[in-house]
Amino acid sequence: MKAFLFYAPGDIRYGETARPKAGPGEVLVEIKAALTCGTDLKTYRRGHPVLIKETPSVFGHEWAGIVAELGAGVEGFELGQRVVAPNSAPCGRCYYCQRERPSLCEDLQLLNGAYAEYISVPARIVQKNLLHIPENVTFKQAPVIEPLACALHGLERCNVQLSDTVCIIGHGPIGLMLTRLAKLKGARVIVVGRNPFKLEKAQQFGADEVVDITTVTDPVDAVRSLTQEGRGVDVAIEAVGLPETWEQAIDVTRRGGLVNLFGGCKSGTRFSVDTRRPHYDELAIIGVFHHTPRHVRTALSLVASGQIDADALIPHEMPLKRLKEAFQLMISGETLKVAIIP
Ligand SMILES: [Zn+2]
Ligand SMILES: [Zn+2]
Secondary structure, three states: OEEEEEEEOOEEEEEEOOOOOOOOOOEEEEEEEEEOOHHHHHHHHHOOOOOOOOOOEEOOOOEEEEEEEEOOOOOOOOOOOEEEEOOEEOOOOOHHHHOOOHHHOOOOEEOOOOOEOEEEEOHHHHHHHOEEOOOOOOOOOHHHHHHHHHHHHHHHOOOOOOOOEEEEEOOOHHHHHHHHHHHHOOOEEEEEEOOHHHHHHHHHOOOOEEEEOOOOOOHHHHHHOOOHHHOOEEEEEEOOOOHHHHHHHHHOEEEEEEEEEOOOOOOOOOOOOOOHHHHOOOOEEEEOOOOOHHHHHHHHHHHHOOOOOHHHHOOEEEEHHHHHHHHHHHHHOOOOOEEEEO
């Protein structure tokens, strides 16, 4: 089959590789659409310690397609059915799974290989997270459920109340989804970013105010000035993944508010916080990672009901062999997600 293979940081190649087979409990899927994601771009530029174990390796993790082969013992699926799955499934048995924290699973099984004609879905992911695509959801829209499930998980933990003011730092696909979800929860939303195309998208996704950091002297003051008496926002969510913006998220939040440090930073990096804030200001500072099977299912129903406009997150479409161009387009900041069609 044709696939894009990762050889080394900055070196990915379009070529032939062996078509996987469906082993016991597995389902082979013919991919109809894959979506680019910031994580894949990071893998392309820097490699990935967990996702890339040997080279050359297939990569990419947001895909949808049709069942092409059923492994022995698979139940609930038939050849030709339209299916989608996220990039992982928890074990259900470890310390964290037993305490209903499956995103912290000690044995999370990961799946990669979306930039290819076929992908073999491991038995555990088939059992826990392979879903039928509703009729009104396209192959292009369906893979959005993976990042959307992460965003849902992130927003749920913020406990947003009607009429809260929520500040979202970052306007990538995740920031935009968080914006829409916060609006669905009845919040007033302020989005902070620097890219005019994405700031306009943020307004499309429901942002009440946008702060363009290229036009203000201090983004923290700019956000605070949009709150009553400059008190700060009730909830801030960082969706960039930089220590500097983590600190800003804390700085824009009012006393007694909640800060969700949602964007993953490079490991080993640190940030600092004035000790006054968590103690005297009773600030809740949380982090949220990944998704759970429950969020994956909720994400699919939000896409199916049209509550989340998946197409608005995917301004471009390209054939598989032009994947590098798709990454270039992402680097330039002129797109959000690119649909990659094998
Ligand atoms: Zn992703
Ligand atoms: Zn587990």
